[in-house]
Amino acid sequence: MSSISNRPGRTGRSRWIIACVAAAALACSAHAQESSGGDVPSYNTIRTPASPAFVLLGLEPSSVERPNTPADLALSVLNATGALTSLPQNFALEAAPFWLVSHPEITWRNDAGYRDPLTSIARTATISVATAQIGTTALPVTGLSAGLRASIFSGELSDSTRARLRAAEANLGAQSGIFNSFLATKRAPADSALQAAIRAANGDRQKIDAAVAAHEAAISSLGAAVLADPAYQAAIAKEQEKLGDLKVDREGFFLDLALGSSWRYPNNQLDSGSALRWGVWLTPSWNSESFSAIAVIRYTGDGIHAVNDEMDLGGRLLYSASSFAISGEYVNRSYPGASGVSSKYRLASVLDYEMKKGIWVSATFGRDYGAPTGGASLLARLGLSLNVATSRTVE
């Protein structure tokens, strides 16, 4: 791993960024003229999509329902479908069935090692459902898609993650101690009253239960007062700062599977539905803290014209350090449903650089597939991304 001193300084970094922006401005212009389109081959596009349903409809929904309990899930479905009377409109839902209920028996320690395939599938499976309007005002068409994603193998916690979590236990113990120190003097009268009431109850269960309820009520309001205390909040903020982001990384062998299908419903009529697209993704990979090797097998079928079916086979190598990542990708695309159309390939390299914490610039250069019956196209793009993800994903 590179040390900080080997990286460009402030002046060098600025020059690098300016050079990239200038190069990308030229390259993007060339790309717009020569390329028939295609996604930037960023790290995530070669992996199985987290939500296959969204990919098959070509959606990047700004709002996704992520129910956390079976009741939340039922409510989301009922709300979206008008109590099961209609197709939902512009609806996106993602849920991890296993985690809809609490699992007190699963600790980070007993989930740290390799999981057997059934356990891995259960703990990583997510379902996604989406609908969108894909027609016109004159001919409204509702698109509906559903997908499933799971990891058949999902690696194990990295040594550095295990060390961080052990340190976190001590830190969170200290945070508990801070909470107790703020609560201690306030709770003493309530504790004494409880002990006195239990002694006086002389085994009378009703009186004991009443004393317990009174104690719970007292601690509840005292605890709320501690949480609202600015001095407590300042003390906790210091401990939380020491704890940092607590990113949990699994490493080793992964085998991710995703599949999904989509349908179109002209005039929003359920009985007029027909298949639109379907897809299967299989990505074996080996991930360590700084290196990843990923292979991809991807088949996307067109429910209307089989000539549009595409099969991708390829892989990607990625090396990452704390503030940059560099990768190379090769994917061969064939068209199993179209006779006489030769396969094409994409060869690309991507450089991601963290300009500032959470702000990444991504430069891509290479050769893209181009249209099935056309020539290859230049692939050159520059992108900026803000890594402020707060949504939940399953690893």
Next chain:
Amino acid sequence: MLTAAMPISAHGRMANQRETSMTNQVFFNKTQLYAVGGASTVSLTITIGDGQVGGSNVIWQGKTVMEGAVDGLQVGGAEGGLTGQLLLCTTTVRDINAATSHTSVTYALAGGSTDQSFTYSIDVAVPGGTAIYAVTFVFI
């Protein structure tokens, strides 16, 4: 601010509890009876579930006797025995499981009349948030 969620115990019973949400912290408290019989010591193990990480601070007779992970902590030695004494357990759980906002803590007490486990659950308010459990065991 009171939250609407009602956590349940692992045994499916609605626990008598209150919650308070403040910034990224939620608070749960419970006062729980535990029959010690004639035992002079009991042991306590605290397990953090749902793949989350947590640490505890345990107070016995006004003093912190354990901080961090708690596994088989022996508690006892009180003058006049354990009956009537309080064991104060505070556990802070940090949400690190990207798949869920559930947190759960199981307090297992052994050595009394019967070995018993008490499981409590609460959801964090935001991804990466924390849940504070304040559980008072009353030895009877």
